[in-house]
Amino acid sequence: MAEEKLVESLIYAKPESLYPVGTHYCPGCTHGVAHRLIAEVIDELGVREETIGVAPVGCAVFAYNYFNMDFAEAAHGRAPAMATGIKRVSPDKIVFTYQGDGDLASIGMAEIIHAAARGENITVIFINNANYGMTGGQMAPTTLPGQKTTSSPLGRDVEMHGFPIRVAELLSQLDGAVYVVRRSLHSVANIRKAKKAIRQAFEVQQQGLGFSMVELLSSCPINWGLPPVEALQWIEDHMLPAYPLGDYKVHPAIAKKPTR
Amino acid sequence: MAKGRIVVDESLCKGCELCTTVCPKDLIAMDKGRFTPKGYHPAELVDPEEACTGCAICALICPEAAISIYRWVPAAKAVGVAS
Incomplete structure (x- = not known):
């Protein structure tokens, strides 16, 4: 059999939707993975020129320095409100927010719940660390x-501080939300599933079905006091039992194509 | 001959070591003898037996998108994915 001529082909490089710059995130922080997945999905859908992102307050406050597309910066927790305005003025654009748990689940809880209840046609990427x-x-x-944590040095006491909020389960109860899922970024297999979910969420918006949210369990190695590799293990050991992965709400129009 | 290779952009690598834990052939190591411009030990491909297949799993977990993947493919199948 004749030798087939082989050529060296570049099969993967940093997505076009990310600027070729370094980030300020700590080493091993999965914010970077989430950024890259969103950028890859936007590249694959070919909608970079039509996409407007809304950055939160939190670690991702500088997301507009990393995403190579139009971006707005919202007041703390108000990204869903700002995205609502942008989407209503420019319904032909793809609008997404990128929010952390302090931003979305604490000060911004009212905004996210009412944006979901109104069925705003936006996509929310929620980083839970x-x-x-x-x-x-x-x-x-x-x-x-x-x-x-630094403000609960003896550990979170549910008698005094209450219980954690499961955002995906909470928002899935609202009729306006059409695609609400939870994924994790702690392993390669889960990163692949997370990317499929992000793509599905953007496609839900493209089809005009309504509110979509992807919750991503993420690591915070520095603040957890763990090396990056052990932080991913901590997600698996401690966060997965408390925050089960899964599809909490999937619109019937897309339910025939499960993403898991 | 190796089926593929990776290139680590050392201006982006922060030495988090996640890529070293996922390589199916355990070909990535931290170069403890050098520092990147940011002051981290960079990840590098150590592949004396040319076993890298260009599977891109390291690129999938890299939080900095610092890893580019090259793979040797038949000329007819070669497509320029990126510049």
């Missing part, structure tokens, strides 16, 4: 019972 990363690892609404 069980603490306030940017300000130094304080207790967030998603902090696990017993988890030590």
Whole structure:
């Protein structure tokens, strides 16, 4: 059999939807993975020129420096409200928000619930890392019972601090939400599933079905006090039992093509 | 001959070591003898037996999108994915 001529082909490089710059995220932080998945999906859908993102307050406050597309910066927790305005003025654009748990589940809880209840045709990417990363690892609404943070040094005491909020389950109860799922970024297989879910969420918006949200369990190695590799294991050991992965609401129009 | 290779952009790599844990052939190691411009030990491909297949799993977990993947393919199938 004749030798087939082989050529070296570049099969993967940083997505076009990300600027070729370094990020300010800590080493091993899965914010970077989430950014890359969103950028890859936008590249694959070919909608970079039509996409407007809304950055939160939190670690991802500088997301507009990394995403190579139009971006707006919202006041703390108000990204869904700003995205609502942008989407209603420019319904032909793809509008997404990128929010952490301190932003979305605490100060922005009213905005996210009402945006979902109104069925705003936007996509929300929700990063759940069980603490306030940017300000130094304080207790967030998603902090696990017993988890030590800088503002709960003895561990979260549910008698005093209450229980964590499961956002995906909460929003799935609202009629306006049509695609609400939880994925994790702690392993290669889960990263692949997360990307499929993000793509599905953007396609839901393209089809005009309504509100879509992807919750991503994410690591915070520095504030958890763990090396990056052990932080991913911590997600699997501690966050997965408290925040089960799954599809909490899938619109019947897309339910025939499960993403898991 | 290796089926593929990776290129780590050392201006982006932060030495988090996640890629070293997922390589199916355990070909990625941190170069403890060098520092990147940011001051981290960079990840590098250590592939003396040319076993890398260009599977891109390391690129999938890299939080900095610092890894580019090259693969040797038949000329007819070669497509320029990126510049």
